[in-house]
Amino acid sequence: MDYIADLHIHSSYAMACARNITLRSLINTADHKGISIVGTGDFTHPKWISEMKNEIEEEREGIYALSKNSGKARFVLSAEVCTIFDKLNTVKKIHNCILAPNLEVVEQISSNLEKFGSLSSDGRPILNMSAAELVEILHGISKDILVFPAHAWTPHFGVFGAFSGFDHMADAFEDQAMHIHAFEMGLSSDALMNYRISENDKYTLLSNSDAHSLPKMGREANVFSFDKDPEYKDIVDAIVNKDRKKIKMNIGFYPEEGKYHNDGHRNCRVSMTPQESKIYNGRCPVCGGRITIGVLHRIDELADREYGYIPKGAVPYVHSMLLDELIAYIMEKTTTAKAVKELAERLVYRFGTEFDVMLNADINEVTKIDAEVAKAVENIREEKVNLIPGYDGVFGIVDIMGREREKMEKSRRGINQRTLFYK
Numbered sequence: 001m002d003y004i005a006d007l008h009i010h011s012s013y014a015m016a017c018a019r020n021i022t023l024r025s026l027i028n029t030a031d032h033k034g035i036s037i038v039g040t041g042d043f044t045h046p047k048w049i050s051e052m053k054n055e056i057e058e059e060r061e062g063i064y065a066l067s068k069n070s071g072k073a074r075f076v077l078s079a080e081v082c083t084i085f086d087k088l089n090t091v092k093k094i095h096n097c098i099l100a101p102n103l104e105v106v107e108q109i110s111s112n113l114e115k116f117g118s119l120s121s122d123g124r125p126i127l128n129m130s131a132a133e134l135v136e137i138l139h140g141i142s143k144d145i146l147v148f149p150a151h152a153w154t155p156h157f158g159v160f161g162a163f164s165g166f167d168h169m170a171d172a173f174e175d176q177a178m179h180i181h182a183f184e185m186g187l188s189s190d191a192l193m194n195y196r197i198s199e200n201d202k203y204t205l206l207s208n209s210d211a212h213s214l215p216k217m218g219r220e221a222n223v224f225s226f227d228k229d230p231e232y233k234d235i236v237d238a239i240v241n242k243d244r245k246k247i248k249m250n251i252g253f254y255p256e257e258g259k260y261h262n263d264g265h266r267n268c269r270v271s272m273t274p275q276e277s278k279i280y281n282g283r284c285p286v287c288g289g290r291i292t293i294g295v296l297h298r299i300d301e302l303a304d305r306e307y308g309y310i311p312k313g314a315v316p317y318v319h320s321m322l323l324d325e326l327i328a329y330i331m332e333k334t335t336t337a338k339a340v341k342e343l344a345e346r347l348v349y350r351f352g353t354e355f356d357v358m359l360n361a362d363i364n365e366v367t368k369i370d371a372e373v374a375k376a377v378e379n380i381r382e383e384k385v386n387l388i389p390g391y392d393g394v395f396g397i398v399d400i401m402g403r404e405r406e407k408m409e410k411s412r413r414g415i416n417q418r419t420l421f422y423k
């Protein structure tokens with residue numbers, strides 16, 4: 001059976017996150033979207049952990065359910081921390097995701113990590129320690145803890161990011177690198193981009209939403225396949241062993257849609273390909289300031305293979321889109337518009353979940369509800385879309401029905417406004 005898992009989300013205790021993220025609303029949203037396994041996020045935060053102790057209980061080893069009216073989706077215990085450290089006279093800032101096998105281990109993690117930074121000030125705490133120290137300490141607490149770099153390519157906090165990252169996993173994690181088995185591709189890269197670097201072949205590529213609000217959950221996810229409802233260790237083993245039978249698929253953004261795909265300077269609305277930014281020596285052609293080097297550029301720099309190479313037995317990567325964003329595009333309204341929500345509800349009612357609509361529903365059946373949505377879903381599935389790449393914190397655009405670029409640029413301003421707050 002398939003299990004769609006989103007292992008990296010945040011609670012309302014993390015900075016710049018929506019206020020309505022509760023354990024219950026996470027489960028309700030996961031059920032609506034078709035996510036079976038969702039990370040709790042933020043388990044280092046004292047208030048969130050106390051909510052967890054009150055509201056969830058272990059159902060299978062390492063898998064937690066809401067104690068009352070449990071819904072369908074289940075939790076794995078997850079967190080993200082930012083490690084800040086000096087290396088070779090530069091400041092390195094790296095976000096890492098942590099999965100833990102049970103609440104007792106979570107408590108031990110917190111009591112160890114609180115020596116390195118304030119755990120109560122942010123659901124994603126800043127820790128004054130190296131990425132290697134983090135792994136060493138966590139591994140000392142329990143061998144069952146899984147650590148993996150979050151959104152590996154983002155310029156400011158990715159392990160491979162242009163501004164504070166490294167060229168190789170081993171440079172970042174030193175003697176602890178052997179305990180790193182996976183990394184998150186992030187919204188601005190997909191599997192094909194990552195395959196360009198042969199060193200990446202030894203890692204499981206993960207795709208998680210890193211959602212800061214409920215609607216963004218599942219915008220990226222991993223599809224696992226298990227004979228029976230998995231325990232924590234089944235999920236971790238599949239990741240650590242790169243088990244192709246158990247990791248069936250990654251679902252995620254068209255990488256151009258990610259907000260750090262291209263190079264650019266947001267204030268001047270300048271977006272450039274890596275080739276273009278090289279011509280300008282990494283400077284903004286409008287203001288002369290430093291441009292933000294995007295993910296495409298970074299991967300280009302480190303690549304030792306041409307684009308298009310697929311390693312043997314690679315896990316398929318399916319580009320998709322959130323249903324409400326697809327409908328909002330069709331209707332030329334915002335995702336929160338009543339008409340958008342109503343149509344999304346009708347589709348989910350008919351086909352089961354949002355993922356069912358996007359991935360599985362019969363297009364003829366969707367046409368009976370809304371012909372334009374059906375065409376849009378078909379275009380997404382067949383990858384017949386135009387893409388306007390994101391840059392320097394500005395989300396890219398998936399032009400599903402081939403509308404004019406000018407019109408899209410207009411709606412893009414709206415999108416920027418909206419996404420300044422919710423990542």
Ligand SMILES: [Zn+2]
Pocket residue numbers: 080095150151157210
């Ligand atoms: Zn992060």
Ligand SMILES: [Zn+2]
Pocket residue numbers: 265267268270284285286287288289
């Ligand atoms: Zn500029």
